[in-house]
Amino acid sequence: MVKPRKKHWFWAWTVLGTVHKHRKNDPTAPCEVWQNLVILHAFTPGEALRKAEKIGRLDASDARSSLQLDGKPAVCKFMGVASLGLIHDPLEDGAEITWNLRRYRQATALKLPKPKARLLAGAKKELGSVQRAAARAIQPIGSANR
Numbered sequence: 594m595v596k597p598r599k600k601h602w603f604w605a606w607t608v609l610g611t612v613h614k615h616r617k618n619d620p621t622a623p624c625e626v627w628q629n630l631v632i633l634h635a636f637t638p639g640e641a642l643r644k645a646e647k648i649g650r651l652d653a654s655d656a657r658s659s660l661q662l663d664g665k666p667a668v669c670k671f672m673g674v675a676s677l678g679l680i681h682d683p684l685e686d687g688a689e690i691t692w693n694l695r696r697y698r699q700a701t702a703l704k705l706p707k708p709k710a711r712l713l714a715g716a717k718k719e720l721g722s723v724q725r726a727a728a729r730a731i732q733p734i735g736s737a738n739r
Contacts, residue, residue, distance in 0.1 A: 602680040603633045604691050605645035608672040609653055611662050617670065625662055628675060632690065638677065645674045 609627040616622035631648055635641035653671040660667045682688040697705075 600634050603641035605677045606675040607649035610670050610672050611667050614666040614668050
């Protein structure tokens with residue numbers, strides 16, 4: 594009897610680059626690089642990689658013709674997937690998605706955590722912009738004119 598296939602959760606770091614339009618094929622051109630951590634539900638690592646690549650290409654294509662870098666016309670390019678891995682924990686509070694292991698002196702390691710106020714301020718700012726965008730999206734037609 595064949596065992597039923599089960600989907601697993603994977604994570605991937607996609608890499609996008611914003612580069613001046615006139616230098617988009619120049620490997621020495623300055624490039625603003627975004628690394629995005631995404632999660633993927635897939636049967637196999639191959640399927641997860643294909644999904645990550647598709648998401649990266651879609652993210653790059655979302656950039657409109659008005660995109661600029663340093664005040665000059667620019668393009669957003671999907672550079673590829675930097676890394677891919679399996680999420681071992683169930684997706685819930687405290688689930689470990691990915692990890693980094695480094696060796697530092699203790700004094701350096703103690704500088705890695707940020708102050709709570711700074712962490713909360715950044716998260717509140719992000720949440721506020723998402724909430725404002727959601728409120729605008731569900732505003733009844735014509736209510737902006739009242």
